[in-house]
Structures are given as C-alpha cells and as structure tokens.
Amino acid sequence: MGYKKIKLSLNTQLILSLVLIIIFLVLSIVISINNIFVKKFDQYIVDANKAEIVTLIESIESSYKNGTWNKGDIDQIGKLAITKCLFIDLYDKNNNLIWGAKTYNDDLCYQILSDIKDNMITVIPSWSGEYTESNYDLNDNNGDKIGYLKVGSYDSPYYLDAEINFLKDINKVIIIIGILMTIIAIIIGVIIAKKISKSLETLSCMAKKMGHGGYKQKLKYNSNIIEIDNLINSINDLSYKLDEQENLRKRLTTDISHELLTPLTSIQTHLEAMIDGIWEANTERLSSVIEEVIRLTNLVNQLRNLSKFDSDKNKLNLSKVNLANLLKNIIYNNQGNAFEKNINIGFEVEDISVYLDKDKMSQVIVNLLSNAIRYTPSNGNIHIQGYKKGDTIKIHFKDDGIGILEKDLKYIFERFYRVDESRSKNTGGIGVGLTIVKSIVDLHDGSIEVKSKINNGSEFIITLPNLENKVNHL
Ligand code: ADP
Numbered sequence: 001m002g003y004k005k006i007k008l009s010l011n012t013q014l015i016l017s018l019v020l021i022i023i024f025l026v027l028s029i030v031i032s033i034n035n036i037f038v039k040k041f042d043q044y045i046v047d048a049n050k051a052e053i054v055t056l057i058e059s060i061e062s063s064y065k066n067g068t069w070n071k072g073d074i075d076q077i078g079k080l081a082i083t084k085c086l087f088i089d090l091y092d093k094n095n096n097l098i099w100g101a102k103t104y105n106d107d108l109c110y111q112i113l114s115d116i117k118d119n120m121i122t123v124i125p126s127w128s129g130e131y132t133e134s135n136y137d138l139n140d141n142n143g144d145k146i147g148y149l150k151v152g153s154y155d156s157p158y159y160l161d162a163e164i165n166f167l168k169d170i171n172k173v174i175i176i177i178g179i180l181m182t183i184i185a186i187i188i189g190v191i192i193a194k195k196i197s198k199s200l201e202t203l204s205c206m207a208k209k210m211g212h213g214g215y216k217q218k219l220k221y222n223s224n225i226i227e228i229d230n231l232i233n234s235i236n237d238l239s240y241k242l243d244e245q246e247n248l249r250k251r252l253t254t255d256i257s258h259e260l261l262t263p264l265t266s267i268q269t270h271l272e273a274m275i276d277g278i279w280e281a282n283t284e285r286l287s288s289v290i291e292e293v294i295r296l297t298n299l300v301n302q303l304r305n306l307s308k309f310d311s312d313k314n315k316l317n318l319s320k321v322n323l324a325n326l327l328k329n330i331i332y333n334n335q336g337n338a339f340e341k342n343i344n345i346g347f348e349v350e351d352i353s354v355y356l357d358k359d360k361m362s363q364v365i366v367n368l369l370s371n372a373i374r375y376t377p378s379n380g381n382i383h384i385q386g387y388k389k390g391d392t393i394k395i396h397f398k399d400d401g402i403g404i405l406e407k408d409l410k411y412i413f414e415r416f417y418r419v420d421e422s423r424s425k426n427t428g429g430i431g432v433g434l435t436i437v438k439s440i441v442d443l444h445d446g447s448i449e450v451k452s453k454i455n456n457g458s459e460f461i462i463t464l465p466n467l468e469n470k471v472n473h474l
Helices: 010-062 071-083 101-123 161-211 226-275 283-311 323-334 336-340 358-374 421-425 433-443 468-473
Strands: 087-092 097-100 131-139 145-154 318-322 344-349 353-357 381-389 392-399 447-453 457-464
Touching: 010 071, 010 087, 010 131, 010 145, 010 161, 071 087, 071 097, 071 101, 087 101, 097 101, 101 145, 101 161, 161 226, 226 283, 318 323, 318 358, 318 468, 323 336, 323 344, 323 358, 323 381, 323 392, 336 358, 353 358, 353 468, 358 381, 358 392, 358 433, 358 457, 433 447, 433 457
Parallel strands: 344 381
Antiparallel strands: 087 097, 087 145, 131 145, 318 353, 381 392, 392 457, 447 457
C-alpha cells in the first residue's frame, strides 16, 4: 500500500526541526550540568565527613586530661555528632563504655538514620547507603593509647537537610535557565525560519509572475543568507534574459513578416498593375519582379540554412587542414565585393595545419569576411591574421569600417539581432551570420571575442584549441 507523504510548509518544517534540536540540546546540557554538579557535590560531602570525623577524634582526645574524661564535653560532642548522622561509642583502654550514642538515645539515632534514608531516596531513588561502623584509636599528648572511638554512619554519601535544600535550589536554577534557554532559542528559531521562508515565498511569487510573462520586474529583496541572495540574483538575471529573449522574439516576428511582406507587396502591386493594363509587362518591369522574388528566395534560404545548422550542429567532421590555404581560397572566392568597393585585404597567415571541420569553419570565415566587406566603406582596409599561440590557433578579422556601438556588442551574436535595421536591410542579412559563427566556434571548443569602436572599425578574434586528440579518439 502506497503511503502519502505529509507535506508541510517550509516554515513549519524549519520551526519543528529547530525546536526539536533546541529541546534536545537544552535537555542534554541540563542533564550534563546536573550530573557533573551531583558528582562534585558527593565528593565534597565525602571530604566533609572525613574532616568531621578527624575533628571529632581531636575534640574527644582533648577532653581527656590527667587520666580522666571530661564527661560534660563528651556528652556535648556526642550529641552534636548525632545531629550530623555520626553515632559514636567511646571506650577507654580497658574496653569500658564511657559514652554511647544509642545508650544516650536509641530512638533518636534510629529516627535520624531513617529520616536521612527517606530524604536520600527522594533525591536519588537509586541511593543504597548501608549503616557501617569503624574504629579509631585515641591517644593522649604523649602518644599513649587512652581508648578508642567507634563511629557508625552510612557508607554512601548522604545529605543533611540544609544540603538537600541547597541541591533543590540549584536544580531549580538549572531548570529555570533551561526553560529560558528553550524559550529564547525557539523565538530565534522562529525568526530565522520566517526569514528564510519569507524570502523563498517572495522568490516563488516572482517566478509565478515570470510564468505569466512579467519579465520586466526586478526582485528588490536583500537577504543576509548568501545562498538566498545568489538565488535572488540568478532569478533577476533569468528575468532579465527572458525579457531580452522575448524582445528578440517579438523583433524577429516583426522582422520576418516585414522582410517577407515588402517584396511580396511589391510583387503584388507590379503584377496587379500589369494585369489591369496600367503597366505594360515589359522586360524592365518583369526583371524588377524577378529581383524581388530572388530577394525572397535568399531570405527563405538563409532561414532554411539556419534550421539545417540547428539540426546537425552537434556533428563535427574534423580533419587536418592547412589554415593559410583555407583562408586564401575563401578570400579568393569572395573578393568580388571587395574589388567593387576597392577594399584592400591584407593577409598574414602562418603556414600551419589545424584540426577543424572544414565545411563549418569555411562558413565561419565566409560570414566574418563578408561582414567585414559589408560594413567597411569604399577604399577601406581589411586585415586577416592567423598564427599559433601556445597550444591554440588564433584567427583575426580586422577592418577599419563603421564599427559597432558598445551597447550593441553584447547582442550581435544573438539570433536575428541586427544593429541598425534600416542599415542592414540593404545588406540582405537577417542577423544570423554571427550566431552561426559563434555556434561553430563553440562546437570546436573555441571562443570568439570582438573589439569594436564606432567609426573606427571592428576586430573579431577566434581562438581554437588543438583538436588532434579529439580526432584520435574518434
Ligand atoms: P547579418 O546576417 O544581418 O549580417 P550578423 O549576425 O552577421 O547579421 O551580424 C549582426 C550585426 O552585427 C549586424 O547587424 C551588423 O550590423 C553587425 N556587424 C557584424 N559584423 C560587423 C563588422 N565587421 N562591422 C560592423 N558591424 C558588424
């Protein structure tokens, strides 16, 4: 039979766990303190009892003067000892009883013994003191034996009334401290639990709002718990990124529909005018219609390329390629536009072999080169560099063209991002060239960085690792 997990709020769970831990800790502390105290107290009682017996012997010895006992003093000493649960029998050296506690008052002795036993059992239920007697020799000042003292008492530490009251007071104080500690700790525990659960509640609220599309909001909540603070920052980042993506998506929808609609409207107007007989269907008009159709086809092709790239983007077909030759060929095949604009292409590439996916990397070079030509005005310069640095290969594409504003730099690798829509429209791009570049470089475990200054030119730097090992493992 499956059992249902009881779900409790984080707040309740935290409070319950904290309270249980606190109660356990306080109880352990109270019990340990009590144990230590009782042990020390017992030791103190044993020492005090021994000292009491030594004093008793000394007092009795000093009551013996000139061969006789001072009966008055001994009577006093014996009665006082009874109150401390020490029962003495004093014998002279001929074994004659001089003073005996039980002879003095047997009932009183019995009463005191049973009272102490009862008291001790209430304080320590396991207390098991047995009545025992010990003999001590008595000597005069010259060291001659004058008799002996029999002292009877319990063999386990026992407490008198004052000591029991003291112990009870101490226990009371420990219990009060324990209760206070528990109350304070529970209050602190509740405050901490509330704090944690409140920040999580706020975060969950924010995530719910984000689920409904409220990306723009930022969580202005500061927590002094590092993990929660990190979570708040991550959620804020996520919200910011989702907002950016949402804007890009909106922009893409408008862009695509706009890009498709412009040639379509133009084709439609041209054809309608020709059907209505307003325009004559001559070669010039039909060519302009064909130009629009070509533009449309280009656009759809680029979109198709992008989706094709998405579908096989995880496959790398690595082979050993001469970098200088690869770059030279691509430049050769694409320099038509550069000639038209009288752009000079500088070439400084080392004769090195690298492992890469030739087709995909060719696409990277074509995209970067055509961008450089596209965004460099007539008579400008492009410089291409390729060299080995440590274990990596560096390829630079530098132009002295129009450059990119700093605010746009972080977006240019985003899909469908174009810096200036009206400017890029003439170029025929749809903002995926650099997205493809970055994805291919990433696939090669490489990186791409861009340095650019508006009106000063741009430089794209690709860093590729040595993929020889990867080829050997294939
Ligand atoms: P597209 O397919 O429209 O060319 P890309 O992804 O290749 O888009 O480039 C994105 C944006 O980066 C473009 O809008 C373009 O303005 C800018 N850009 C790319 N390369 C350069 C460059 N060399 N100089 C200036 N701007 C550039």
